Amino acid sequence: MIDQSSNTRISEARRVAIALLDDLESANVPIDTVLMKAKRLARLMRDSDAQHWLDLETSGYPSTFSISELGTCRKYAAACGRINEAESKFYTQSLxxxxxxAESEQLLLAANKPSTSLSKVKDFVEKSATEALMATQLKLQASQKKSYAQSKSIFASLKAGIHNYATDMYLALELGDVAQDIFEAARNEIDTFVRAHCPRAAEKIIAINEQMANGSSESRTAALTSCRRLLMSIADSLFPASEEGWTDSTGKVRKVGAEQYKNRLLAYMDARQQSDGSAAIVESELEFLAARLDAIYEKTCKGVHVDVSLEEARLAVIHTYLFIGEVARFPRDVTGG
Incomplete structure (x- = not known):
């Protein structure tokens, strides 16, 4: 099921990232406006580390600040010079x-810029002032130039940290689009295959989606159990269970009973394999996936609580779905089966 609200949020994040990069690459946008837009991007991306980091950049870093607070944004603060991890030091002033x-130093430098030519200055020195006074003024001007250069350099460097973050977020969003397009193409192939050859498997896919949406550890365990049932349903449609053993292309006899869904899927693909190399890869993928699903299924059957993390469940569901895509690559009617 497509989450429309998530699609809207990601589309908005993309627009904000593009606008933020435009602002950062323009010399006319105040940094407080840039920071507000960056915080909006972080919020849309559900990036709590970035939100905290950008809050600190906006209001300043307290003396009690710990570098570890930055989490995943630590790399941006280190790269732009905000923090010195080796010495555990950091700038406290806000961006x-x-x-x-920098603006104040620039104005001060402009105000103290000599308004006369060198020859006139020379005349003035000769007629109206001492060389010591002129030397003092030139030294002050040199100090102001140095102070301005330092302030400008620090500001530009810290601003670059925000630019790096915005660039990474934009690239992540673009990569997400590519991945979504690739997955969408695979999904169309898988859905067509399921509808044509294993229509009952569609019910299992719907059940998995509902269980994952529930959000509890128990529902995630149930989702992985449903993944196993999904593969069994696919196997039932493509290579029905048999009491007679099946001999694979290497001469090995394998059981293909009701519970041996893995062997039955391999039997279906073995008769249609394009090459030994591709068959070995697919078998390796199935071995890994089935081992994970079977382990959870066996524990559940024994009444043992299984704590499945969201990440583990999500990856198992994706692997199951994409494995069906691997099966779909093998033509259905090669042997009349």
Whole structure:
């Protein structure tokens, strides 16, 4: 089932990322406006580490700050020079504060810029002032130039950290689009295969989706049990159970009873294999997937509680679904079966 709200959120995040990069690459957008947009992007991406990091960039870093607080955004703060991990040091001033410093130094430098030519200055020195006074003024101007350059450099470096984050988020969104397009193409092939050859398996897919949506550990365990039933349903349609053993292409006899769904799927593909190499890869994938699903199924049958994480369940469901795509690559009517 497609989550329309998630699609809307991702589309909005993409628009914000593009606008944020445009702002960062323009010299006319105030940094506080940039930070607000960056925080919006972080919120849309459900990136709590970035939200905290950007809050600190906006308001400043307290003296009690710990570098570990930055989480996944630690790399951005280190790369731009905000933090020095080797010495456990960091700048406390906010990014808008650094921008104000740079602008103030620039205005001060412009105000103290000599308004006369060198020859006139020379005349003035000769006629009206001492060489010591001129030397003092030139030294002050040099100090102001150095201070401005330092403030500008720090501000530009810290701003680059925000740019790096925005770039990474934009690339992640673009990669997500590519992955979604690839998965969508595979989904169409799998759905067509299931409808044509294993229509009962569709019920199992719906059940898996509902169980994953529940969110509890028990429902995730049930989802993986349903994945096993899904593969059994596919096997029942493609290679019905038999009491007689099946001899594979290597001469090995395998059981193909009701519970031996893995062997029955291999039997179906063995008769239609394109090459020994591809068959070995598919068998390896099935061995890994079946081992995971069978282990959970056996524990569940014994009444043993199985704590399945969201990440483990999600990967198992995806692997199960994509394995059906592997099966779908083998033509149904090669041997009349």
């Amino acid at each position: 808008p504060g650094f921008e104000a410093n």
